Amino acid sequence: MAKTKHDTAFVEFERVQKSYDGVNLVVKDLNLSMPQGEFLTMLGPSGSGKTTCLMMLAGFETATHGDIRLDGVSINNIPPHKRGIGMVFQNYALFPHMTVAENLAFPLEVRKIGKSEREEKVMRALGMVQMQDFAGRRPAQLSGGQQQRIALSRALVFEPELVLMDEPLGALDKQLRETLQFEITNLAHELGITTVYVTHDQTEALTMSDRVAVFDDGRIQQLAPPDKLYEEPENSFVAQFIGENNTLEGVVKEINNGVALVQLDGGDIIDAKPVNVTKPGERTRVSIRPERVEMDPTRLQEGAHTLKAEVLEFVYMGDIFRTRLRVAGTDEFIIKTRNAPDQVRLKPGEQIEIGWMAEDCRALDA
Ligand SMILES: Nc1ncnc2c1ncn2[C@@H]1O[C@H](COP(=O)(O)OP(=O)(O)OP(=O)(O)O)[C@@H](O)[C@H]1O
Numbered sequence: 001m002a003k004t005k006h007d008t009a010f011v012e013f014e015r016v017q018k019s020y021d022g023v024n025l026v027v028k029d030l031n032l033s034m035p036q037g038e039f040l041t042m043l044g045p046s047g048s049g050k051t052t053c054l055m056m057l058a059g060f061e062t063a064t065h066g067d068i069r070l071d072g073v074s075i076n077n078i079p080p081h082k083r084g085i086g087m088v089f090q091n092y093a094l095f096p097h098m099t100v101a102e103n104l105a106f107p108l109e110v111r112k113i114g115k116s117e118r119e120e121k122v123m124r125a126l127g128m129v130q131m132q133d134f135a136g137r138r139p140a141q142l143s144g145g146q147q148q149r150i151a152l153s154r155a156l157v158f159e160p161e162l163v164l165m166d167e168p169l170g171a172l173d174k175q176l177r178e179t180l181q182f183e184i185t186n187l188a189h190e191l192g193i194t195t196v197y198v199t200h201d202q203t204e205a206l207t208m209s210d211r212v213a214v215f216d217d218g219r220i221q222q223l224a225p226p227d228k229l230y231e232e233p234e235n236s237f238v239a240q241f242i243g244e245n246n247t248l249e250g251v252v253k254e255i256n257n258g259v260a261l262v263q264l265d266g267g268d269i270i271d272a273k274p275v276n277v278t279k280p281g282e283r284t285r286v287s288i289r290p291e292r293v294e295m296d297p298t299r300l301q302e303g304a305h306t307l308k309a310e311v312l313e314f315v316y317m318g319d320i321f322r323t324r325l326r327v328a329g330t331d332e333f334i335i336k337t338r339n340a341p342d343q344v345r346l347k348p349g350e351q352i353e354i355g356w357m358a359e360d361c362r363a364l365d366a
């Protein structure tokens with residue numbers, strides 16, 4: 001695959017806005033810069049503007065404001081047949097009257113590639129997804145997963161530098177989805193393809209991506225590698241949207257040496273890391289992951305604040321235990337503990353003490 005060397009970003013959105021009706025902005029102020037070869041996922045709730053961004057990048061929709069550049073050139077100035085963008089959609093969109101091989105040859109014919117080269121490229125693309133033996137079948141004679149593999153190889157057959165995928169695995173069952181997630185990321189990395197992937201499945205986003213852009217309300221709320229997104233959410237939306245989280249509300253009492261003392265609405269005082277609170281008196285939502293809650297006070301640092309908790313429910317999940325607690329006025333506080341030989345199994349009605357390291361508890365916007 002031909003690769004151009006360049007210092008600029010390969011895909012760039014600069015202050016992009018989009019309105020379909022001239023009144024409401026569905027994309028509000030999008031800035032994004034991707035290096036060549038990156039696998040980036042747009043993740044967000046329904047209606048947050050993900051497909052719209054993909055359509056603008058493909059050139060099927062125009063931005064109302066701002067600029068989208070591909071390898072330094074504004075997408076508006078690149079004619080569609082020169083864009084070199086492969087696309088895969090949720091519902092396959094294979095041509096039903098054509099065989100698998102004809103489906104794959106189609107984008108090559110459009111690009112005026114001769115017959116023998118076409119046949120060679122088709123077989124190679126089918127080989128990438130282990131579907132060489134299915135070249136003569138029609139889409140209706142394939143399973144859902146096989147159809148999606150063909151859709152993927154059709155997007156790759158003309159060796160695009162950029163591939164856009166909009167929920168390509170949404171219609172498949174869990175096991176097949178996981179297999180294809182693995183195949184897609186491997187292929188993308190092996191071929192050095194730059195990929196923009198859209199999903200509203202957060203596990204899929206975390207496991208597949210180099211970076212994830214979390215969308216809400218037409219904006220990117222956070223753009224970060226998966227581990228950073230999970231461990232260091234920058235605001236309450238991201239903390240709630242990615243993974244399971246406990247949220248407690250209160251007011252900042254003081255901030256000292258990088259630790260905020262927060263008085264919860266029920267009166268208890270806890271320690272937290274000030275993330276987007278800056279001064280006493282501000283309201284905050286503190287956010288703590290279930291696996292970071294400690295129920296052995298001797299494992300906390302000296303002077304750490306603890307909370308009284310009542311066990312409401314204990315669920316055995318095999319590898320972990322998931323226990324629901326009543327804490328500081330909420331009945332939905334979850335802790336997760338590893339199923340280790342010495343791990344206690346709590347019983348409903350038990351009274352315990354819980355705490356955490358201040359850096360694991362993030363004081364975010366209210
Ligand atoms: N062609 C269109 N004309 C008018 N409004 C549209 C059009 N396409 C999308 N919208 C609106 O723009 C907003 C963003 O839609 P978009 O399809 O980008 O969301 P999405 O994040 O892809 O959602 P989903 O996860 O449901 O696919 C929605 O409010 C939607 O109703």
Ligand SMILES: [Mg+2]
Pocket residue numbers: 050051052166
């Ligand atoms: Mg969509």
